[in-house]
Amino acid sequence: MPTCLTIRVPDDFVLSRDVCSYGYFLLAPNHWHVKTQSLSRVLHLAEGPAKVMLTQPSAPRPAHLRGAQHLFFPHKPGAPLAAAFDRALSRPEQAEARVQIGRMLRLDEDASHSAAFHALDPRWKASGRSRLFRSPTLFEDVIKTVTSCNVTWPSTVNMNRRLCEVLGKAGAFPTARRMARARPATLRARCRVGYRDQRLVELAGLFLPRGRSPAHVDEAWLTDPATPDDDVFKFLKSLPGIGPYAAGNIMQLLGRYSRLALDTESLRHGKAILAMKGSDAAIMKKLAAHYEPFGPLKFKSYWFELWDFYEAKRGYSHNWDRDEVGKSFTASQF
DNA sequence: GGTAGACCTGGACGC
DNA sequence: GCGTCCAGGTCTACC
Numbered sequence: 001m002p003t004c005l006t007i008r009v010p011d012d013f014v015l016s017r018d019v020c021s022y023g024y025f026l027l028a029p030n031h032w033h034v035k036t037q038s039l040s041r042v043l044h045l046a047e048g049p050a051k052v053m054l055t056q057p058s059a060p061r062p063a064h065l066r067g068a069q070h071l072f073f074p075h076k077p078g079a080p081l082a083a084a085f086d087r088a089l090s091r092p093e094q095a096e097a098r099v100q101i102g103r104m105l106r107l108d109e110d111a112s113h114s115a116a117f118h119a120l121d122p123r124w125k126a127s128g129r130s131r132l133f134r135s136p137t138l139f140e141d142v143i144k145t146v147t148s149c150n151v152t153w154p155s156t157v158n159m160n161r162r163l164c165e166v167l168g169k170a171g172a173f174p175t176a177r178r179m180a181r182a183r184p185a186t187l188r189a190r191c192r193v194g195y196r197d198q199r200l201v202e203l204a205g206l207f208l209p210r211g212r213s214p215a216h217v218d219e220a221w222l223t224d225p226a227t228p229d230d231d232v233f234k235f236l237k238s239l240p241g242i243g244p245y246a247a248g249n250i251m252q253l254l255g256r257y258s259r260l261a262l263d264t265e266s267l268r269h270g271k272a273i274l275a276m277k278g279s280d281a282a283i284m285k286k287l288a289a290h291y292e293p294f295g296p297l298k299f300k301s302y303w304f305e306l307w308d309f310y311e312a313k314r315g316y317s318h319n320w321d322r323d324e325v326g327k328s329f330t331a332s333q334f
Numbered sequence: 335g336g337t338a339g340a341c342c343t344g345g346a347c348g349c
Numbered sequence: 350g351c352g353t354c355c356a357g358g359t360c361t362a363c364c
Contacts, residue, residue, distance in 0.1 A: 146358095150342080150343095150356085150357040150359070151342085151343070151344085151357055151358085152344075152345080152356060154344075154345080155342095155344060155345095155357090158343090192342090192344090193342085193343090194342035194343055195340090195342050195343095196341095199359090241358090241359070241360090242359085243358060243359045243360080244359090245358060246359085263358070264356080
């Protein structure tokens with residue numbers, strides 16, 4: 001009989017809001033189902049891939065909001081999630097699945113973490129936004145970040161879809177082992193990753209347990225609170241295909257929010273929304289100064305400002321259709 | 335330390 | 350249908 005797990009979540013956790021909080025929820029193998037307000041994807045587990053569907057009990061729509069265009073998330077905050085798999089999971093696999101789901105949904109950030117963020121930046125208290133969706137593994141987060149560099153959003157969508165189709169098992173995201181064994185020419189020709197081919201293969205090799213390179217990715221060290229942010233940032237920048245933007249983004253994916261990931265979207269935001277003037281370099285400096293008051297959580301403040309802008313243009317993110325949004329969504333098109 | 339140019343893909347546009 | 354232009358971050362060579 002297929003396994004169905006009950007996942008306990010923090011008191012303020014809302015599936016629709018906390019999944020649809022970062023662009024990766026639109027990238028394969030993730031699939032957000034607007035009609036049912038649920039998330040499905042294939043997870044890699046010890047005995048093979050398993051598809052999971054995550055749901056949370058719904059909350060009744062308050063009478064005063066009925067029929068009105070208003071920020072309303074359809075789930076009951078803090079209600080346990082149901083994780084329904086398409087096959088039976090062994091005990092060790094169930095534990096593994098819980099770890100991966102917990103990472104993806106940032107269940108380690110409890111209500112007190114959200115409260116601390118809202119105390120620092122009260123603009124997000126009403127919506128409750130605080131968590132940023134990520135991947136079940138650091139490896140997937142790093143590869144997704146590289147596929148988002150120097151391309152428009154539709155290309156990122158395509159690259160991730162093709163990586164899953166060509167190298168993934170049963171629709172899963174490729175494992176580091178599989179990608180490390182791939183020929184760069186295959187990645188280029190079949191996954192359309194372009195010049196990133198060699199870099200992706202090298203990166204994948206650094207995630208293998210017995211990486212020979214001194215740059216081997218030690219996830220325990222990267223996530224250890226005792227490791228200074230500066231050291232993590234410096235290490236990430238030393239990896240192939242990772243520059244200042246990608247390193248800043250991976251920092252937040254590691255739960256380190258003290259850095260910004262500044263790119264052309266940031267420039268657009270600075271000019272159009274924050275009315276900043278000057279050269280690009282000058283605006284980058286102004287952006288850094290602008291978010292400084294939000295200290296160790298500045299990435300969240302920055303990101304939710306961007307997200308607000310996207311939602312103002314396209315409606316609430318939990319109602320975004322993956323295929324529709326995948327065709328556009330880039331600075332030059334706003 | 336700062337900067338110019340190459341690296342690729344895919345969409346927009348003109349013919 | 351074809352050719353050209355452009356957006357996008359990283360890397361290398363060079364000053």
